[in-house]
Amino acid sequence: MSYVTHYPDVVPRLTDGTVVLRAMTEADLPASVEQSTDPETVLWTTVPSPYSLDDAREYLDVIRRGWEEGGDAVFALELANPADGGDPVPFAGLLDVRRRGTASWEVGFATHPAARGRGVMTAALRLAAAWAFEEGAPSLYWYAGVGNWASWRVAWRVGMTWHGTLPQRIAGRDGRSEDAWCASLLPDQPMEPRTPWVVAPVLEGEQVRLRPWRDDDGEGLEPRDDPAHWIPSTGPSMTSADFPAWLERRRSAVASGAVVDWCIADRESDRALGDLDVFVRNGTLDSSDVAEIGYQLTPSARGRGVATEAARLAVSYAVRRVDDGGLGIRRLVAETAADNEASNTVLRRAGFVVWGREHSVDRLPDGSYADALYWELVDES
The missing domain is CATH 3.40.630.30 (Gcn5-related N-acetyltransferase (GNAT))
Incomplete structure (x- = not known):
């Protein structure tokens, strides 16, 4: 039966x-x-x-x-x-x-x-x-x-x-x-995350708030006016017009475990002023104690210490021990165009020092080439 x-x-x-x-x-x-x-x-x-x-x-x-x-x-x-x-x-x-x-x-x-x-x-x-x-x-x-x-x-x-x-x-x-x-x-794989996914913590300063990006943050972003070799990119830029595609690329990098990414927001209005990330070019953030920092501001936010304060907040979080809620990064590095004095000033004020200079890196519109500077900050604690 x-x-x-x-x-x-x-x-x-x-x-x-x-x-x-x-x-x-x-x-x-x-x-x-x-x-x-x-x-x-x-x-x-x-x-x-x-x-x-x-x-x-x-x-x-x-x-x-x-x-x-x-x-x-x-x-x-x-x-x-x-x-x-x-x-x-x-x-x-x-x-x-x-x-x-x-x-x-x-x-x-x-x-x-x-x-x-x-x-x-x-x-x-x-x-x-x-x-x-x-x-x-x-x-x-x-x-x-x-x-x-x-x-x-x-x-x-x-x-x-x-x-x-x-x-x-x-x-x-x-x-x-x-x-x-x-x-x-697959059947034999552990059912736990294979890579980190660091949701950017909210960090408060006197002028700025570092927080995750939101879908509506693109409304106040402005067209870029800086030289192309300062922020080289072949994809969408941090502007209102490109914002959905730009944000998706940022979120994809975060999901891969290679980046922690913040919106630099005005502390009073919460309006988006720029972007800051700590990242690795190969592997994931939990596989290295060396990471890179990058940042950019929308034009109207420049010249009032916004990037400096944001960089200091991010550096403090990045070098903090993992057990204390940070990333546990021992050495932070950065790369800038040698003629980008505003960005170079931000790094100096955040505690970075120049360790190298590379000549004739970026081709300029007039056919000449610009140098690049390489920076580092080593946590001695």
Whole structure:
């Protein structure tokens, strides 16, 4: 006699004591509509818009067939015992594991607004990945639309390896295909971050506040007016016109573990005045005790000590021991154009000294070449 297991009994119940992965039920439908009509969900998924209870009920049938026929395995999430002391969330999102036999499996997820920022999806993805590997998944791949930083941070937290951007890889709205970020996890890999991701701490000075960049910071940025060889770049610049693309490049570098990046903001108005970063050119910040500092100001912010104060704040944080909340950098270096006296003054006032000069580095518009200076600051503590 053979036994056929039907939905919801076919769905395993997975839990770490805080988050539960379980079968979706009729009781979850109103909350799933809330999730599916939330702007973030609409932005990053192909869920129908508008989305109604009837749509949710039809999707529940799709989920049921997937489980019973060995197709996509979609779990409902529940925050049952919050570690943060907040309220439980009976329906915290959906996570689907797309089973592909012996080929690579895929994972996708969406979090209910009430559960965002509470570590729910990270815990859920670890549970789902362990289950998928027990079921025979040779690998687990994640794809997300370019710019979906919340989704990438979840994938990063569970130890997925970043593979880059794939052109026209995922379905978008209105039948369009879109570029996608890609990462993967193998069965024998630890489910912990593979690289650091340093969120810039807020540092307060008398004139400035160093803080993470925000999406709306580009509104007050001005066209550049400094010589091209002072800040050589082949990509988007720190201006209002280029800001979305410029900010995405900065955030990508931060996500790679190579950079901690600050917006230099006016302390009173919080308006963006410039950019400052501490970075390594190879590897990650936690793999070296030597790092480089770079900075730039929007034209109207110059000449009043803004960059000097910002540099001093960043240096203090960079050389602070890791145990004390800093980066633990022993030696900071910088490179400037020799004729950029304003930038050279900032470094001197921040404690840097020149250790070298390279001749004829940058070609100028008139055909001549400019020299470069190399600076260092060594923490002796």
